[in-house]
Structure formats: structure tokens, C-alpha cells
Amino acid sequence: MNAPHPLPAARRQLYDEMAPLHLTPLWEVLHALVPPAPRSPCVPVHWQYDAVRPFLMRSGELISAEEAVRRVLILENPALRGQSAATQSLYAGLQLILPGEVAPAHRHTQSALRFIVEGSGAYTAVDGERTTMRPGDFIITPSWAWHDHGSDADGPVVWLDGLDIPMIRxxxxxxxENGASRSQAVTQPEGTSFARYGHNMAPVRHEAPFGATSPIFSYPYDRSREALDTLERSAPIDAWDGVKLRYVNPQTGGSPMPTMATFMQRIPPGFAGKPWRQTDGAVYSVVEGTGTAVVEGPSGSHSFTLSPRDHFVVPSWHTARFASEGGCVLFSYSDRPVQQALGIHREERLS
Structure with a gap:
């Protein structure tokens, strides 16, 4: 009978003896650290708004916007429980504000987007300017900019919060930093930033007010929808995306925020899209219409039946395809600008 080979035992002894020095052998973990292809721990997930909304309304009965600072239900990926993350780099949550409430002023390093889901008449104030919220509007809170929210609406207003919290973490x-007052002073009329920068023009003498972030902090849905409608009627329909546009920083042509890209797309009636995958995992909000999203990855195939105000996640390097009988509109955001800046972004359009 052959004696046990001494090498495994000697290796184990080596590992045990060097562990107190906080050393570990690379060869034991190399394939996990440098995988042949991305293998995200995130899973595809779908939040149906009709199921989520009652919990939002109940939270409105139990805690005020001022007491909570931000009354938000986090959309947490099931595979990342406890991390307050929808993907490994992105945060998502649904925020509720009720008539007459104020979510007090503060600022933070994290960049934030607001995508209005339900209700009109609430507002966000950024750098002394307010913008009124309407469904489908995309609003930016730049990094380290004072901002507060309030509501003059007759009913509840809900929006999607998207932040780069996991990335900054x-x-x-x-x-x-918290503000000294509940609401910042309004120093310029609503629409000032859009008038300055939203018409393919800019003041002759100006500096970027928010650094690398777009000087426009409110992108109205009616303009986005008009652009999609025009292209759907007059331009070729992309076999993978339908009609998809990206929001831009008018000063640079790049993404509105340095850490997050935002998109709006129209899935035309009768569309059955081809599959695609990309390294930037994305969070989606269904603006209007109905459709289906099929997302495939290591956890299997997931088919989501989409209705207005639903939200879902397509993780990194998962194969996805969209379809719709009657047409729908999707808003989405991802960490694409960071991946592009690092030269690691990759996309495949499959047939």
C-alpha cells in the first residue's frame, strides 16, 4: 500500500503557518479572481409596481419624509441582501413624498438621479433652482450639490432614486452634510438651467456649474417621448433595442453624470428583439405600455411580464431580449461611463 503523497499536507501546513501574517496563495484563487468571462453574483429581478405600491403607502402612514430624511424603499437584489444594492455598482429605491411634505436639504458625494414614476406637482431643488416633477421626467442631483424635495401636489408622488452608492462605497x-434649513433658498426661476443649456446653446461666458455633471438637471419626458416617436416613424428600427437614445451632457456629449449613463427606449408594437449582453448591468423602469423581458444567466432563464411603473434588473453579461405586442417605453441607467473610462466595457449583439 502506497503512503499518502506528502505534498498536499505540506502545502496545507504552509498555508496555515503563513496565515497569521495575512498571506494567502494566489494559485488557490486565481481562476476566481481572473475569470474567463464575467460571472456576476447578481440575479435578474423584477419588482411589480402593483405589489410594491401598498408598502410605499403604508410607509407614508408610519414615518414622515422629514423624520426619515428620505422615505425610500430600497430595491435590493436578492443575491446582494443587506448591501442596499441593485447591482454591484448601483443603488435603486422608490421614494414617496406626500402633499405638503419636505424632504430636508442635504448634499453628498454620491451622484443621484430621479425618474418620476407616479404623480405630478412635487419638486426637487438643486443649487437654488426648483424643477416640478412629472411622470417620465429624468432629474439629476449632482455630486456634492445641495438638494431638497417638497410637494405641492394633491396626492402622493413617487420616483425612482438611482445612485452610485455601491461604487462610492x-x-x-x-x-x-445636512443643510442648516429644511429647504434651500430659491434664487432663480424654474427652467433657468434648461434655457441656458438645453437648446444646443450655452452662455458665452460660463463655467460648468456641476463639474463633470450635466448643467441641465431636469430632462422633461415630453421632449424625450417626442424624439422617440419621430425616430420610430422615420428611422430604421434597431433589431436589438428598438429605438434607443442616451441622455447627454450638452457640454461634453458624454453621459449626464460621470458615474451613470441614462437611456430611454421605445419598444415598437409587434417588436421581438434579438438577444444581447453587455458588461454594464442596468436598472430599468417601465414608463408606459406592456411587454416582456427575458434575461438568461448562471441562475437560469427569467421571463418578466412588464407593466407600467414596474422595475427590473439586467445584471452584467446576462443575455436579454425585449418584446412587446402593443409597444412600451423603458428608462434605464447603468455604470457604463465608468467602464468606458477604464476601457473595459464590452457588448455583444447576438443573432
């Missing part, structure tokens, strides 16, 4: 670069 990864870099250990988060700061925050």
Missing part, C-alpha cells in the same frame, strides 16, 4: 470616498 468601493472607493471609500463617501461624504455627506
Amino acid at each position: 468601493f472607493f471609500d470616498a463617501g461624504f455627506a
